[in-house]
Amino acid sequence: DAKKQLPHDFIWGFATxxxxxxxxxDVDGRGKxxxxxxxxxxxxxxxxxxxxxxxxxxxxxxxxxxxxxEYGVKSYRFSIAWPRIIPLGGRNDPVNAKxxxxxxxxxxxxxxxxxxxxxxLYHWDLPxxxxxxxxxxxxxxxxxxxxxxxxxxxxxxxGDRVQNWLTINEPWCVSAIGYGYGxxxxxxxxxRSRSAEGDSSTEPYIVAHNELVAHAHVVKLYRDQYKRQQxxxxxxxxxxxxxxxxxxxPENIAAAQRSLDFHIGWYAxxxxxxxxxxxxxxxxxxxxxxxxxxxxxxxxxGSSDFYGMxxxxxxxxxDGGNDEFQGNVKxxxxxxxxxxxxxxxxxxxxxxxxxxxxxxxxxxWKRYQSPIYxxxxxxxxxxxxxxxxxDAIKDTERVHYFKGVTASLRxxxxxxxxxxxxxxxxxxxxxxxxxxxxxxxxxxxxxxxETQKRYPKDSAKFxxxxxxxxxxxxxx
Ligand code: GCO
Numbered sequence: 001d002a003k004k005q006l007p008h009d010f011i012w013g014f015a016t017x018x019x020x021x022x023x024x025x026d027v028d029g030r031g032k033x034x035x036x037x038x039x040x041x042x043x044x045x046x047x048x049x050x051x052x053x054x055x056x057x058x059x060x061x062x063x064x065x066x067x068x069x070e071y072g073v074k075s076y077r078f079s080i081a082w083p084r085i086i087p088l089g090g091r092n093d094p095v096n097a098k099x100x101x102x103x104x105x106x107x108x109x110x111x112x113x114x115x116x117x118x119x120x121l122y123h124w125d126l127p128x129x130x131x132x133x134x135x136x137x138x139x140x141x142x143x144x145x146x147x148x149x150x151x152x153x154x155x156x157x158x159g160d161r162v163q164n165w166l167t168i169n170e171p172w173c174v175s176a177i178g179y180g181y182g183x184x185x186x187x188x189x190x191x192r193s194r195s196a197e198g199d200s201s202t203e204p205y206i207v208a209h210n211e212l213v214a215h216a217h218v219v220k221l222y223r224d225q226y227k228r229q230q231x232x233x234x235x236x237x238x239x240x241x242x243x244x245x246x247x248x249x250p251e252n253i254a255a256a257q258r259s260l261d262f263h264i265g266w267y268a269x270x271x272x273x274x275x276x277x278x279x280x281x282x283x284x285x286x287x288x289x290x291x292x293x294x295x296x297x298x299x300x301x302g303s304s305d306f307y308g309m310x311x312x313x314x315x316x317x318x319d320g321g322n323d324e325f326q327g328n329v330k331x332x333x334x335x336x337x338x339x340x341x342x343x344x345x346x347x348x349x350x351x352x353x354x355x356x357x358x359x360x361x362x363x364x365w366k367r368y369q370s371p372i373y374x375x376x377x378x379x380x381x382x383x384x385x386x387x388x389x390x391d392a393i394k395d396t397e398r399v400h401y402f403k404g405v406t407a408s409l410r411x412x413x414x415x416x417x418x419x420x421x422x423x424x425x426x427x428x429x430x431x432x433x434x435x436x437x438x439x440x441x442x443x444x445x446x447x448x449x450e451t452q453k454r455y456p457k458d459s460a461k462f463x464x465x466x467x468x469x470x471x472x473x474x475x476x
Contacts, residue, residue, distance in 0.1 A: 004414050005472040011116060011421060012467040013073035014428035014444060014460075015376050017123035017169065018081035019051050021431045024058035028098035031087025033125035034136065035434075038185035049437035055429045056452045058102065065109045067445060067454055068428070071464050074471075075116040077375060077424045078106070079123035079169065082150050085157075089127025091149035100157045107161050118375075118424070119158070120166040120237070121151055121218070124174060124185065131186055137174065137207040144214040151218040155226045163232035166308055166375065167218050170239040171211040171267055176325040180204040183435050202288045204325065209290040212270055216296075216303040236271060237308025237375045240264035242356035242363075243317045243329075247336050251319035255329045259317045260363070262327035272368035274301030280327060306421070307368055310376035313349065314341060314356025343397050346380040346440050347433075352397070354404025358412050365418040372418065377405060378426035378442045379459075385439040389455055392446050398459040406466045425463050429454065 019035050039050040057064055068076050082089060084099030107117050126136050134142045151167070168174070173184060180201060182189035188203055215236050222234045243259040245252040261269075261278035269275050274297060276282065277289055292300065315331040322328060333341045333351045342352035357377070364372055379401035384392050402425070412418045430443030438449060444460035447453075 006410070006413060006467075006470050007421075008472040008474045009421075010423075010467075010471045011075045011118070011164075011373070012423045012463075012471065013075035013077065013115070013118070013425075014068070014071075014463075015077035015118075015424040015426050016057070016079070016428050016431065017120065018079045018084075019054075019123065019125040019432065020427070020434070021055045021057040021429060022081060023052060023054040023056045025052050027058065028084070028102065029087055029096045030081065030099065031083035031089065031096075032128040033081065033083045034128050034131050034185040035125050037128055038187050041187070044187060045435050046437035046439060049432065051432045053449075054432045055447050057429070060452065061102075061106050062109060063454070064428070065106070065113060065115070067456075068110070068115055069113040071456070071460060072468065073115060073464070074467075075118050075164075075422070075424070076110055076428070077118040077120065077166075079120035079125075080154060081125050082122065083125060083127045085153055086127065086150055087129075089130040089150070090133070090146050093129075095153055100153075103158060107158055111161060116164065117162050118164040118166070118422075119154075119162050120169050121154060122147070122167065123169040124178075126185075136186065137179070137210050138203060140206075140210045140213060143210055144217050147214040148217050148221055152221060155222060155230070159226050159230040159232065163230070165222065165232060165234040166237045167215040167234065168211055169237050169375075170310055171208060171215070171236070172239055172263055174211060175204040175208040179207045180325050201324070205285065205289050208266060209292075212267065212300050213296055216271075216299040219303045220299060233305040235304035235306045235308050235373070236267070237310055237373075238264060238267050239310040239376075240360070240364075241311055242314040242353075242360040243331075244314060244356070244359075246316045246318045246332065252317060255319040255327075256317040258327040259315065259329040259331070262325065262329070264364075268307070268364075268368055270297065270300045271304050272302075272307065272370050274298075284324060284327065304370065307364055307370040307372045308375045309360075309364060309372055310426075311357065311360055311374070312377065312379075312426075313345075313351055314353040314359075316341065343400065344382060345397075346382045346384065347436065350380065352379060352401045352404065354401075354408045357405045358408035358416070361408070361412040361418050361420060362416055365412075365416075365420075372420045373422040374409070374420065375422070375424050376426040377423065378444070380433075380440045380442045384441045389446055389448060392441075393455050393457045395457045395459050398444070398457065399462045402459055402462050402466070406463070406470075410470060423467075425459075
């Protein structure tokens with residue numbers, strides 16, 4: 001009997017983000033983003049690296065399209081740099097024709113090769129001017145109007161050719177890391193204090209609330225004014241890793257759920273269930289967590305046509321600790337018997353554990369009942385930056401990772417019945433890994449930063465082969 005296959009319209013490819021690949025940060029009228037300034041502050045990024053050159057993709061976009069075409073992907077996920085489109089960011093600020101032209105050419109180039117553009121509006125490069133003008137994501141009224149305006153400019157300019165939109169990429173990272181831990185731009189931690197009176201941090205929760213509201217307004221705009229004519233879909237994409245209890249104690253079982261609440265439920269419960277923030281959050285944070293007005297909740301409810309999922313790993317969860325952005329949950333990769341969950345990646349937060357991928361897909365599908373688009377998933381091989389090109393492209397550990405997750409993906413769709421419609425490997429290229437600079441390499445294509453030459457890794461070949469073999473042919 002015929003081997004079961006994934007549906008013919010399953011979308012697959014690789015993902016990137018503007019600030020991580022483009023470089024040319026002061027070319028063709030681009031304004032500054034919060035990441036330009038932040039990455040240049042002493043001590044904020046590993047080895048003081050910044051995004052000035054990155055993988056030079058603003059100049060090499062044609063070459064990158066060639067690469068995608070050689071791989072034979074169905075789709076490419078990339079993001080639009082807001083400060084290229086509106087250099088000062090605001091609704092009354094001038095639109096930059098050269099910025100529009102760049103993405104327009106990119107989209108045309110992809111379509112000419114039969115590659116579906118999957119476009120993120122916000123992957124963290126907020127125009128610096130908006131941060132200075134009114135505090136960026138901290139100011140609900142202003143950021144909502146400006147984000148909606150930016151989105152409108154994009155729908156007008158590209159919506160005739162783009163049918164897949166993502167509003168905000170990983171709002172958790174923007175709020176918790178950008179305004180809580182302060183490890184990402186704009187690096188705010190100021191209101192986070194651990195005084196005798198306890199935690200007093202409010203900014204991350206305000207930012208998260210504002211992200212949800214601004215996202216929902218953008219979706220409303222798309223649905224009201226563009227969807228019918230342009231025929232596309234739009235949603236948000238959330239980061240979240242699978243959380244398992246460290247052992248079967250009731251506290252640790254509760255801790256694993258709390259960790260899911262604090263990373264995923266924080267955003268997904270209001271968006272997909274139309275409910276308030278998870279109870280476990282309300283309990284810990286009380287009125288530091290904003291309240292939705294009825295109007296806001298009605299707007300946020302159902303404000304995503306699909307579940308955008310970025311996921312990388314699985315964590316073993318234990319009750320305890322006082323890190324409130326983790327819901328006072330401690331995590332480890334070491335099981336009670338001393339064994340590791342899986343291969344350790346270059347970054348401390350990632351181990352290779354494919355069963356967690358399948359479990360997370362099942363959890364999300366059951367709880368939120370929205371078709372899942374895996375918009376990011378990948379692995380950074382330990383010390384890959386110290387290897388020669390010849391060795392780096394034989395990325396056995398990354399191939400092992402993708403073997404596991406693709407098998408989990410197949411099983412989740414064909415055996416468990418989860419509705420999953422897309423998978424994007426992170427990333428097309430090695431690139432600027434935010435605060436971790438360039439030594440952490442997530443690419444399925446090796447980038448030699450001296451020459452900017454690209455070299456396909458075995459993992460790229462593995463993913464391409466998997467999807468070519470496992471996605472059914474289009475009906476004649
Ligand atoms: C994201 C991710 C990417 C990272 C990847 C590896 O927000 O989409 O943070 O930009 O490069 O997750 O850490």
